[in-house]
Amino acid sequence: MKCGVPQGSILGLILFVMYINGLPLNMNIDSKLVLFMDDTSVLITAKNLRDLQRKSASILNQINKQFIANGLSLNVEKTIAIHFKSNNLKDIPFPFSYQNTEIK
Secondary structure (H helix, E strand, C coil): CCCCCCCCCHHHHHHHHHHHCCHHHHCCCCCEEEEECCEEEEECCCCCHHHHHHHHHHHHHHHHHHHHHCCCCCCHHHCCCCCCCCCCCCCCCCCCEECCEECC
């Protein structure tokens, strides 16, 4: 039997923050994690798209391992990637998927 905390409750938010509070300390790759309430954002920089895809996949793996260790799950369908680039670079699509799910 699974016990759950209602989504949107104060207790749920406090428990979630306790679970993910150590996440930035366990990251191995040069990235910046931004934790706010029940959202986790990762800022990743790279010199080219190949490195960006490689780093992104590695970071999602690290986050997912940490979540699993704490009994949480990464909702890939709610995961969104935003690609910022210099104005002088042409628009190149940034196709990215994780666990056979396309990241929007």
